[in-house]
Amino acid sequence: MDLTHEAPTPPTTPGTVTESYSAGGHDYTFAEFGVGPGGTAGNPAAVEWVRAIRQGFHQAEPTEETLERTLSWMHAERVRLRAAYPHAVPEAALPTRRPVATFTSWEGSLNVGRGRLLRARLISEVTVRPTHSRRGLLRRLMTGDLDRAQRDGYPVALLTATEATIYGRFGFGAATFNREVSVDATTRLQLKAPTVGTVEMADGEAVRQLAPVLFQRFHESSHGSVSRVAYHWPEYTGEYAITPQKADPEVRCAVHYDDAMRPDGYVTYRFEPNTSYPLTLTVLDLVGASPDVSIALWEFVTSLDLVDRVRFGRAPVEDPLVWAMTDRAQYRVTSESDKVWVRVLDPAAALEARPYTVRGRIVISLVDSMGYADGLWALDTTSGRPVVERVADRPRTADDDAGRSVPAVQLPDGADVAMRVDVLGSLYLGAVKASTLAQAGLIVARDEDALRDLQDFMETPTAPYGVTQF
Numbered sequence: 001m002d003l004t005h006e007a008p009t010p011p012t013t014p015g016t017v018t019e020s021y022s023a024g025g026h027d028y029t030f031a032e033f034g035v036g037p038g039g040t041a042g043n044p045a046a047v048e049w050v051r052a053i054r055q056g057f058h059q060a061e062p063t064e065e066t067l068e069r070t071l072s073w074m075h076a077e078r079v080r081l082r083a084a085y086p087h088a089v090p091e092a093a094l095p096t097r098r099p100v101a102t103f104t105s106w107e108g109s110l111n112v113g114r115g116r117l118l119r120a121r122l123i124s125e126v127t128v129r130p131t132h133s134r135r136g137l138l139r140r141l142m143t144g145d146l147d148r149a150q151r152d153g154y155p156v157a158l159l160t161a162t163e164a165t166i167y168g169r170f171g172f173g174a175a176t177f178n179r180e181v182s183v184d185a186t187t188r189l190q191l192k193a194p195t196v197g198t199v200e201m202a203d204g205e206a207v208r209q210l211a212p213v214l215f216q217r218f219h220e221s222s223h224g225s226v227s228r229v230a231y232h233w234p235e236y237t238g239e240y241a242i243t244p245q246k247a248d249p250e251v252r253c254a255v256h257y258d259d260a261m262r263p264d265g266y267v268t269y270r271f272e273p274n275t276s277y278p279l280t281l282t283v284l285d286l287v288g289a290s291p292d293v294s295i296a297l298w299e300f301v302t303s304l305d306l307v308d309r310v311r312f313g314r315a316p317v318e319d320p321l322v323w324a325m326t327d328r329a330q331y332r333v334t335s336e337s338d339k340v341w342v343r344v345l346d347p348a349a350a351l352e353a354r355p356y357t358v359r360g361r362i363v364i365s366l367v368d369s370m371g372y373a374d375g376l377w378a379l380d381t382t383s384g385r386p387v388v389e390r391v392a393d394r395p396r397t398a399d400d401d402a403g404r405s406v407p408a409v410q411l412p413d414g415a416d417v418a419m420r421v422d423v424l425g426s427l428y429l430g431a432v433k434a435s436t437l438a439q440a441g442l443i444v445a446r447d448e449d450a451l452r453d454l455q456d457f458m459e460t461p462t463a464p465y466g467v468t469q470f
């Protein structure tokens with residue numbers, strides 16, 4: 001193969017070079033950089049990076065408007081971009097300045113219960129060009145970012161996954177779930193209790209201004225919620241969606257008001273083309289400062305004329321709406337999918353941050369092939385305030401010595417329960433019972449009492465729920 005040597009090593013590689021790596025007959029340079037002011041003109045490396053992610057997700061080449069908007073939110077959120085560049089490419093191949101692998105992260109927050117917002121590293125836009133995949137590029141990007149996140153003191157990292165099979169090996173466990181639901185609107189929704197407040201149709205531009213404030217109220221009140229970034233609001237209000245790269249003039253908005261006419265929730269929605277029956281309305285975003293506001297917004301969208309059914313893709317797994325309805329047969333779950341995946345980087349900080357309803361002490365052995373959370377950790381809530389201490393190293397196993405990314409779990413002396421760190425991620429927000437994970441073979445417990453204790457510790461008063469896609 002005739003390789004054209006366009007060396008991307010400094011000064012052409014943007015930002016900080018983090019490492020060099022060779023695999024599959026190629027040499028790569030990894031770099032990390034931010035997005036400055038000045039849009040596309042001021043950020044040529046970020047432009048190539050955005051082109052690479054769109055290619056990675058099989059999306060159209062970005063328009064100038066998409067590039068400007070993408071760079072604008074990335075600058076505002078101070079995201080860190082990571083990329084891998086090939087040292088050389090053959091004739092006609094994409095140029096060496098176009099990354100073959102992309103990765104980004106930024107600071108956000110996770111509601112861990114009782115309104116506590118935990119600082120979190122949010123990871124997204126992970127792509128590796130198919131002709132360079134399975135050579136360890138993702139692993140290097142992920143390791144570089146998680147190392148950095150741990151050094152910077154992030155207790156957890158979060159992501160939403162395209163494929164469930166990828167991220168467990170990096171210590172992420174599925175921790176919140178959403179349901180796609182379809183609610184029959186041929187007859188007016190009958191509710192067992194009267195709804196609160198009033199709803200008024202609203203101007204899209206005004207809702208764009210209001211939505212971040214109302215979302216923040218939801219975020220602070222709903223355990224499991226993840227913070228949003230600036231690109232969500234234009235998309236949900238029809239101003240501009242980055243995926244089809246255009247405005248959506250069919251999007252309509254409505255706002256919910258409390259008894260003093262203060263806004264406390266909103267819904268945005270679109271009528272699907274009405275050439276076929278049943279006539280369908282799709283909810284793009286539905287955010288209430290409290291669950292009763294969300295129910296009132298549902299009552300509004302299902303009361304609209306010329307609508308036979310209302311669909312929403314981000315309903316809670318445990319939805320108060322279905323219990324509020326007189327006829328729950330009108331509510332149909334069409335699918336369920338994982339939403340936020342949690343990666344515990346610092347078990348002491350993460351476990352001390354969330355609330356517990358039981359008092360006691362339990363020693364948890366964590367298996368973490370990347371090392372961050374590995375060891376025996378004592379969680380003690382006897383004083384009423386959770387205290388977590390690393391009490392011992394975990395004895396090494398044959399899987400550790402073999403460098404397996406998903407090692408088998410054994411119960412060491414001194415531990416009550418043992419699990420991999422991804423399993424702790426799934427337990428962390430209370431979406432699943434410890435006994436269910438033990439039945440799945442993911443938790444080893446000293447005895448039934450120890451498993452019941454773990455379950456009592458990790459259970460939460462409400463099911464975790466978030467509406468953020470990132």
Ligand SMILES: CC(=O)SCCNC(=O)CCNC(=O)[C@H](O)C(C)(C)COP(=O)(O)OP(=O)(O)OC[C@H]1O[C@@H](n2cnc3c(N)ncnc32)[C@H](O)[C@@H]1OP(=O)(O)O
Nearest residue numbers: 124125126127128133134135136137138139159162165405
């Ligand atoms: C948070 C997000 O952004 S989700 C979006 C993820 N991106 C996509 O789905 C876009 C299309 N896919 C891709 O770009 C790539 O195939 C990626 C990013 C999924 C994988 O990148 P690669 O560089 O091939 O991964 P890499 O070679 O580093 O493999 C790391 C590990 O993950 C495993 N792995 C990689 N891809 C997959 C997969 N699709 N399914 C299962 N396992 C996978 C590898 O076997 C390897 O395992 P090991 O370390 O335990 O041996």
